Amino acid sequence: MATAIKQKFVYLFQEGSQDMRDLLGGKGAGVAEMTRAGMPVPPGFTITTEACREYYRGGRKFPAELWGQVEAALLSLEEQTGKRFDDEQNPLLVSVRSGAKFSMPGMMDTVLNLGLNERTLRAQSELTGDERFALDAYRRFIQMYGKIVKGIDGDRFEEALTEAKQHAGVKTDPELAPDQLRELVKAFKAIYAKETGEDFPDDPKHQLRGAIESVFASWNTPRAVAYRRLERIPDDLGTAVNVQMMVFGNMAENSGTGVAFTRNPITGESQLYGDFLLNAQGEDVVAGIRDTEPISALGQRMPEVFREFQDYAGKLEQHYRDVQDLEFTIERGKLYMLQTRSAKRTGEAAVNIAVALVEEGLISREEAVARVEPRQLEQLIHPRVDPSAKAEPIGKGVPASPGAATGEAVFDADRAEEWGQAGRAVILVRVETNPSDVHGMIAARGILTSTGGTASHAALVARGMGRPCIVGASEIVVDLKARTLSAGGAKVSEGEEITIDGTTGNVFLGKVPTIEPKPSRNFQTLLGWADGIRKLEVWANGDYPRDAEKARENGAQGIGLCRTEHMFMEEERLPIVRAMIMAETTAEREKYLAQLLPIQRGDFHGILQAMSGLPVVIRLIDPPLHEFLPNYEELVARTSELRATGREPERLAELEKVMARVESLREANPMLGLRGVRLSILYPEITRMQVRAILEAACDLKREGSDPRPEIMIPLVGTLAELQSVKAELLPVVKAVQEEKGVEVHYKFGTMIEIPRAALTAGEIASEAEFFSFGTNDLTQTTFGYSRDDAERAFIVRYLEQKILKVNPFETIDRPGVGRLMALAVKEGRASRPDLEVGICGEHGGDPDSIAFCHELGLTYVSCSPYRVPVARLAAAQAVAAERADSTK
Amino acid sequence: MATAIKQKFVYLFQEGSQDMRDLLGGKGAGVAEMTRAGMPVPPGFTITTEACREYYRGGRKFPAELWGQVEAALLSLEEQTGKRFDDEQNPLLVSVRSGAKFSMPGMMDTVLNLGLNERTLRAQSELTGDERFALDAYRRFIQMYGKIVKGIDGDRFEEALTEAKQHAGVKTDPELAPDQLRELVKAFKAIYAKETGEDFPDDPKHQLRGAIESVFASWNTPRAVAYRRLERIPDDLGTAVNVQMMVFGNMAENSGTGVAFTRNPITGESQLYGDFLLNAQGEDVVAGIRDTEPISALGQRMPEVFREFQDYAGKLEQHYRDVQDLEFTIERGKLYMLQTRSAKRTGEAAVNIAVALVEEGLISREEAVARVEPRQLEQLIHPRVDPSAKAEPIGKGVPASPGAATGEAVFDADRAEEWGQAGRAVILVRVETNPSDVHGMIAARGILTSTGGTASHAALVARGMGRPCIVGASEIVVDLKARTLSAGGAKVSEGEEITIDGTTGNVFLGKVPTIEPKPSRNFQTLLGWADGIRKLEVWANGDYPRDAEKARENGAQGIGLCRTEHMFMEEERLPIVRAMIMAETTAEREKYLAQLLPIQRGDFHGILQAMSGLPVVIRLIDPPLHEFLPNYEELVARTSELRATGREPERLAELEKVMARVESLREANPMLGLRGVRLSILYPEITRMQVRAILEAACDLKREGSDPRPEIMIPLVGTLAELQSVKAELLPVVKAVQEEKGVEVHYKFGTMIEIPRAALTAGEIASEAEFFSFGTNDLTQTTFGYSRDDAERAFIVRYLEQKILKVNPFETIDRPGVGRLMALAVKEGRASRPDLEVGICGEHGGDPDSIAFCHELGLTYVSCSPYRVPVARLAAAQAVAAERADSTK
Numbered sequence A, B: 001m002a003t004a005i006k007q008k009f010v011y012l013f014q015e016g017s018q019d020m021r022d023l024l025g026g027k028g029a030g031v032a033e034m035t036r037a038g039m040p041v042p043p044g045f046t047i048t049t050e051a052c053r054e055y056y057r058g059g060r061k062f063p064a065e066l067w068g069q070v071e072a073a074l075l076s077l078e079e080q081t082g083k084r085f086d087d088e089q090n091p092l093l094v095s096v097r098s099g100a101k102f103s104m105p106g107m108m109d110t111v112l113n114l115g116l117n118e119r120t121l122r123a124q125s126e127l128t129g130d131e132r133f134a135l136d137a138y139r140r141f142i143q144m145y146g147k148i149v150k151g152i153d154g155d156r157f158e159e160a161l162t163e164a165k166q167h168a169g170v171k172t173d174p175e176l177a178p179d180q181l182r183e184l185v186k187a188f189k190a191i192y193a194k195e196t197g198e199d200f201p202d203d204p205k206h207q208l209r210g211a212i213e214s215v216f217a218s219w220n221t222p223r224a225v226a227y228r229r230l231e232r233i234p235d236d237l238g239t240a241v242n243v244q245m246m247v248f249g250n251m252a253e254n255s256g257t258g259v260a261f262t263r264n265p266i267t268g269e270s271q272l273y274g275d276f277l278l279n280a281q282g283e284d285v286v287a288g289i290r291d292t293e294p295i296s297a298l299g300q301r302m303p304e305v306f307r308e309f310q311d312y313a314g315k316l317e318q319h320y321r322d323v324q325d326l327e328f329t330i331e332r333g334k335l336y337m338l339q340t341r342s343a344k345r346t347g348e349a350a351v352n353i354a355v356a357l358v359e360e361g362l363i364s365r366e367e368a369v370a371r372v373e374p375r376q377l378e379q380l381i382h383p384r385v386d387p388s389a390k391a392e393p394i395g396k397g398v399p400a401s402p403g404a405a406t407g408e409a410v411f412d413a414d415r416a417e418e419w420g421q422a423g424r425a426v427i428l429v430r431v432e433t434n435p436s437d438v439h440g441m442i443a444a445r446g447i448l449t450s451t452g453g454t455a456s457h458a459a460l461v462a463r464g465m466g467r468p469c470i471v472g473a474s475e476i477v478v479d480l481k482a483r484t485l486s487a488g489g490a491k492v493s494e495g496e497e498i499t500i501d502g503t504t505g506n507v508f509l510g511k512v513p514t515i516e517p518k519p520s521r522n523f524q525t526l527l528g529w530a531d532g533i534r535k536l537e538v539w540a541n542g543d544y545p546r547d548a549e550k551a552r553e554n555g556a557q558g559i560g561l562c563r564t565e566h567m568f569m570e571e572e573r574l575p576i577v578r579a580m581i582m583a584e585t586t587a588e589r590e591k592y593l594a595q596l597l598p599i600q601r602g603d604f605h606g607i608l609q610a611m612s613g614l615p616v617v618i619r620l621i622d623p624p625l626h627e628f629l630p631n632y633e634e635l636v637a638r639t640s641e642l643r644a645t646g647r648e649p650e651r652l653a654e655l656e657k658v659m660a661r662v663e664s665l666r667e668a669n670p671m672l673g674l675r676g677v678r679l680s681i682l683y684p685e686i687t688r689m690q691v692r693a694i695l696e697a698a699c700d701l702k703r704e705g706s707d708p709r710p711e712i713m714i715p716l717v718g719t720l721a722e723l724q725s726v727k728a729e730l731l732p733v734v735k736a737v738q739e740e741k742g743v744e745v746h747y748k749f750g751t752m753i754e755i756p757r758a759a760l761t762a763g764e765i766a767s768e769a770e771f772f773s774f775g776t777n778d779l780t781q782t783t784f785g786y787s788r789d790d791a792e793r794a795f796i797v798r799y800l801e802q803k804i805l806k807v808n809p810f811e812t813i814d815r816p817g818v819g820r821l822m823a824l825a826v827k828e829g830r831a832s833r834p835d836l837e838v839g840i841c842g843e844h845g846g847d848p849d850s851i852a853f854c855h856e857l858g859l860t861y862v863s864c865s866p867y868r869v870p871v872a873r874l875a876a877a878q879a880v881a882a883e884r885a886d887s888t889k
Helices: A016-036 A050-056 A066-081 A118-128 A131-149 A155-168 A178-196 A204-219 A220-231 A282-287 A295-299 A303-318 A346-357 A365-371 A376-379 A413-421 A435-445 A457-465 A521-533 A545-551 A565-569 A574-582 A588-609 A630-644 A649-665 A677-682 A682-704 A719-741 A756-760 A761-766 A775-786 A791-801 A815-832 A849-859 A864-887 B018-036 B049-059 B066-081 B118-129 B132-150 B154-168 B177-197 B204-218 B222-231 B282-287 B296-302 B301-319 B348-361 B365-371 B373-379 B413-421 B435-443 B459-467 B521-533 B545-553 B566-567 B574-582 B586-610 B631-646 B649-665 B677-680 B684-703 B719-742 B757-761 B764-765 B774-782 B791-801 B815-832 B848-855 B866-888
Strands: A011-013 A044-047 A093-102 A110-114 A239-245 A255-261 A273-280 A324-329 A335-343 A399-400 A406-410 A424-429 A445-450 A470-473 A477-479 A486-487 A492-495 A497-502 A506-508 A537-541 A559-563 A613-617 A709-714 A748-753 A773-774 A837-839 A859-866 B011-013 B044-047 B093-100 B110-112 B239-247 B256-261 B273-278 B324-331 B334-342 B400-401 B404-410 B425-428 B446-451 B469-471 B477-479 B484-488 B490-492 B495-503 B505-507 B537-541 B559-565 B615-619 B709-715 B747-755 B773-775 B837-840 B861-865
Touching: A011 A016, A011 A066, A016 A044, A016 A050, A016 A239, A016 A303, A016 B118, A044 A066, A050 A066, A050 A204, A050 A239, A066 A239, A093 A204, A093 A864, A110 A131, A110 A204, A118 A131, A118 A773, A118 B684, A131 A155, A131 A178, A131 A204, A131 A775, A155 A178, A155 B815, A204 A239, A220 B118, A239 B677, A255 A295, A273 B559, A273 B649, A282 B495, A295 A303, A295 B282, A303 A324, A303 A335, A303 B413, A303 B435, A324 B132, A346 A365, A346 A376, A365 A521, A365 A864, A376 A849, A376 A864, A376 B256, A376 B446, A399 A457, A399 A545, A399 B757, A406 A791, A406 B018, A424 A435, A424 A497, A435 A457, A445 A457, A445 A497, A445 A574, A470 A497, A492 B348, A506 A761, A537 A545, A537 A649, A537 A864, A545 A559, A545 A588, A545 A864, A559 A565, A559 A859, A559 B615, A565 A574, A565 A588, A565 B866, A574 A588, A588 A613, A588 A682, A588 A709, A613 B365, A630 B545, A630 B631, A649 B273, A677 A682, A677 B791, A682 A709, A682 A719, A719 A748, A719 A761, A748 A756, A748 A761, A756 A761, A756 A775, A756 A815, A756 B774, A761 A773, A761 A815, A775 A815, A775 B757, A775 B774, A791 B677, A815 A837, A815 A849, A815 B757, A837 A849, A849 A859, A859 A864, A859 B757, B011 B066, B018 B044, B018 B049, B018 B093, B018 B239, B018 B301, B018 B334, B049 B204, B066 B239, B093 B204, B110 B132, B118 B132, B118 B757, B132 B154, B132 B177, B132 B204, B154 B177, B204 B239, B239 B586, B256 B296, B273 B296, B282 B764, B296 B301, B301 B324, B301 B334, B324 B400, B348 B365, B348 B373, B348 B521, B365 B521, B365 B866, B373 B866, B400 B459, B404 B413, B404 B446, B413 B425, B413 B435, B425 B435, B425 B495, B435 B459, B435 B566, B446 B459, B459 B469, B469 B495, B521 B866, B537 B545, B537 B866, B545 B559, B545 B586, B545 B866, B566 B574, B566 B586, B574 B586, B574 B649, B586 B615, B586 B684, B586 B709, B615 B747, B631 B649, B677 B684, B677 B719, B684 B709, B709 B773, B719 B747, B719 B764, B747 B757, B747 B764, B757 B764, B757 B774, B764 B815, B773 B815, B774 B815, B815 B837, B815 B848, B848 B861, B848 B866, B861 B866
Parallel strands: A406 A424, A424 A445, A445 A470, A537 A559, A537 A859, A559 A613, A613 A709, A709 A748, A748 A773, A773 A837, A837 A859, B404 B425, B425 B446, B446 B469, B537 B559, B537 B861, B559 B615, B615 B709, B709 B747, B747 B773, B773 B837, B837 B861
Antiparallel strands: A011 A044, A044 A239, A093 A110, A093 A239, A255 A273, A255 A324, A324 A335, A399 A470, A406 A497, A477 A486, A486 A492, A497 A506, B011 B044, B044 B239, B093 B110, B093 B239, B256 B273, B256 B324, B324 B334, B400 B469, B404 B495, B477 B484, B484 B490, B495 B505
């Protein structure tokens, strides 16, 4: 082990380059690249991310070779600058900054002026001829070092500073005289000694070592970890550390500092955008203590410097072929470039910049498509709370369906529907929702639940309908009896207005201004390019003609999932559906089914007409029948009550009858029970009616000149025999209707692949299925053995926290498990039927990472909420781009 | 199509052989073989099973070439016999019999005397010189043909016969005079004409064609289909048809007929066993109309013939190397052999015969092992209702755990325990059981539930404990409030005796005599041979020392599943367990866990001691916590009641508290919820306690000189990270205990493979698991998406009826789905860890077909109920034999 190969842990800026981002971090690679391009970057060196990883692997210890390499780099730095650590004539002062591959808030930011001590302080005073400036730098250094490296509460220092100003009778920091600053330095050192139990370190190397270690440690602060979780950044990347000669923007009036974007990151407009401060250090700009000037002001104050900066900005944008986020400092009239990185931008800016860069010939269409984060598009298609509004949220939940909405809080679905139909804007507030709440959800502008996760019923339905939705808002107490919600000390009664932002998860009191989306020409242009690139078709899930219209408007090429059970749930139909389920004989059941037939036919007529010429996958009845009946526990409670009191005997008898039927239908695990194709086999009359309704609608449309393309989908198939049995029941209906109507229509029969056995026997099943549609919600449930209804609340959140799961498998397809089954099903299904149409209609169909996977699998299409269709179009195109990038690596 | 290759559909007896069983059926192959061996078999021919299959494939039409081939065979038969169809001098009469590969009740049995009509009747009278005999044969033929070929109700003919006898003033058939018989023939023909609308066919070829078609049709009668389902005979084998010259056992006093076994099929004793009737046709023996004589009587009556028969019997047994079931007829002193086939036998006989044949040098040990149906062994290890008892069952359910038991009916678990502990024999009768009934199940002699399937809680627990159990007895109405059961018009109140037979599913009133098992020396010998052959080890599931003892006694080589939750359910512990679950802080929870620690340690001490030197796989806590709390619906009912009436406010408050906890824990799909390893991760203190208890017990035993071999099993793992996380919690406990006790023990850590994702990522998981145990119950649930608790009742029964499922996947491993996952897990698990121990602990571990599959997969062991260990030992050996047979094919 003693002879392990020596690793290079430290790179001088001139040794690095942009390609070494993994090793040097974003910041380190940026300064290296600028150094190479001959731009004026203060010299320095970068400690690699590998050193950080070694540090953690060794149990938070510096790797053996690290410090020696740092000392060597320091020597080189001293040579380049002619300055030396701890030198009484010309001391070297440095900044120490963290710099991971991806920029991350929550990590150690910056320690400036490192290298100051009593000796170098004197030298610095003499060199600058400004004792006050040198002392101020020293007290700032002690303060930063104490706070950032040693974790001392910043208030300790602020209090001492305030006291000093009071004592001196001055209001602002710069008014403090050198003697007063000298006292303040003493006070700061005393605070340091008291809080840490040791003297403030004098030795610059000691200071440097402390700062480096502190950067390493900041990689794992809870805030940093939480941020990585949110942004899906792996935990094992580690951070680099940048050590760089100090330059001073606060040395005189011909000094200054600033940050600038090469284009406007809010709108994408093509002009420098940023802030500038004369005679200040960078932290002053960031801290917002002093009012900054716009970057254009630099043009008036130092035209030469501004031209030089404009020149660099243009070159960097050209060099990186993307908008840059720059930091610079001017020391006594000399410009120093401190940082360059790709600029973060809003969705709107991202689209506009990408299109502009293509028009300017800087990037290709494919690159433009790759430049926009699909998730950012959501900002452009949903209303959102105006960021400039000064509203404080009263609580926060899981953002489950994007968009903002304001309305009166309503606590049950019936009232939500009643008020909604009366033209009032309502927000439906529940502890959780279930299928019997759907009519209220349709009538509401938004949905808020205090329980549930991103795959709960509320979330699924809301996303499908494009309603803003927040779930799992556990800080919010919903009292359904009192019809109130309470949160953050506030209480909202029914009828009072609230605003929810499903993009952020924030809940506000009253009406908060929102911004409406207006997809721009550039947006359409970019999606047009994406369409030219992608191989996956994008279809949409939708149960109603209005969904179909929205889907077409957003560019959907078909309906991938039309669920029929929501149709059963609508208020005027539910009594017929319930009577059908309560029926004691098949004959009686068929009587009620006959009543449902024209209604269903109308539903299908509408959606097939709206999608004329495009496929519409209609799923036959899927949920367990008891979902259409009243809740069992409520029946138990009500009948126990009536029995105990002896009141309302007729009502009791009636309820007992319903209860008996619910009892006979309810199951310990309804998810794994009598639903899907199993219902079709036990009650074939139900699906015969549905297929008749589909075919009658299609035949009528054909005769009306429309081009209906129904695809009949059997859910929950697990064996070939199920599909054969159901087809034997249903094909005669298809034929009969076509004969009755005297017209033939284009139709398909296919199945969902949503339980593992279907995937495992896909080759067989494909012999009877013209199409597959992956129901990845259910497939994830059964492959993991996780119940969608409970698991997120019960343990998935903890699993994510504890890193047992890297991502929520209900959000992004789990490739090793669920994905492996999908791959197998595609391969064996296509082997058995080469022209098999294969799509995905689970929630994952709208998730960019999952779309990339579907592209890799060679699916025919992904289907998602109509509102996410643009996101999916972009993601599908990016999958092609990523594949090409991979193949050229 | 016209030039399709001509198939041989018809074989003369001399053209066939024993090897052609698939094509000629068992009967056809048997007569062919006897013909070849030169035994006196009446000549004939066999129509192949392939002809039958073609018949069905063609939509119930004779294959084109068939009839021509039948006519050709008929010609040949006429040549051999010198008789001719429809001949007025020497007419050919034939029998027509069905003969599938496997003997099947419910199929068309036999039509005798085919070929008779008015013309041949006269010839037959003259030839035999016995007009009465000929007329009687004719009326029998009309009767049989009408009944069997045309489906006429047999009562029609019986009524006419009775009437004729009354009219003639006689009591028995033989007393009818020729004239009276001639009238009867007329009457029978009139019945035939009335019921079928056509005249009785005169043309023997017409008769033959009808009979053949009727044999084909009988393959698909509901009774035949049901029988195949039960015996797991494929539906697509088809049946052969045997056409054979008639010989007459009823031609004179030197004629006769009989059936005989070459050894006693009840006990296995080595001597001819059977029945014989002088001057009778075969059907008379079978019908039991006349009292038969024992076969030995033939020795006195016709010593020559008897010696000849004994000679053939011996030769056939030698030839087939197995006990034969023979049919013969003696026509005027000449012996004809009609059938030989392997004899059906009881489990006891099967064992004794197999061992005897080895001792006689006729078969090898391996063949002997292959000769005994594993399921038959169950007759030998469980008490059963005495078949000679004349009791009529009052109802029937699903036989869920074999054995018979008598006891007082008791309708709740507490009383069952109370009475049981008082020394009373009780049968626990419930609608269904759940874990809170276990103490009552332990105290009961048997369990009867009116709902549930073979994989319901009651069935699983009962099998595990070796208690007779009947489930899903839907004919039996259980009224828990009235504490009665009603069935078949009878009513049983609590305390009244019933008898249940878990082998047959029959429920009887009162005490019915039972037979106690006594495994014989031959039984042990045979199992010893099996042990020498099998490669799979056989372990047993068991939760208590008493199970372990039973397991060892039955030859188990380890405990494959020791569940710890039953231990939690015992009455004195449940209050502590409940308090532990209700605990609001980890500290409080740990307080109760500390109380459970010594109890669990005691449990483990007992079982590890009983299995000293052998492995004991202990599964850490698995079920959802709410299973240990009171039932939610009962809480809802009770609190609603108390609230409505305002009674017992303190009790209400208490119940509400429990209800709140149950509410927080209960889930929509508990099967897919917070259980197994998920509990370990959320409440690591629980499994830390369990592992401490295991290790403390093991260390203590080691010091006491015992050789404990605990294997700690983590249930429900789906990701590598779960296993890593749990091991990180538990390994320190293992180390700490060993240090505290100053002793090291042999232990392993492993996991169940019971959700698809675990199988799909088994390679990864094996890197952290020293053993896998397939939990095929749960793996079947998730792979199919079937809830074990509901699916059998809700739809699996219907699926089996409709042939959508060929077997119940909870009984026999589904190879294409579940089996494919298992194969993948074994392959990839062993690739990653070559010495991986792999077993199965699901219910399938005791199922012979599944054991064969486990052998094919190369598992280390199967684990089953201690009571099924002998069955598994035999099945495991048979799997080896089957493999060898396959490889030599």
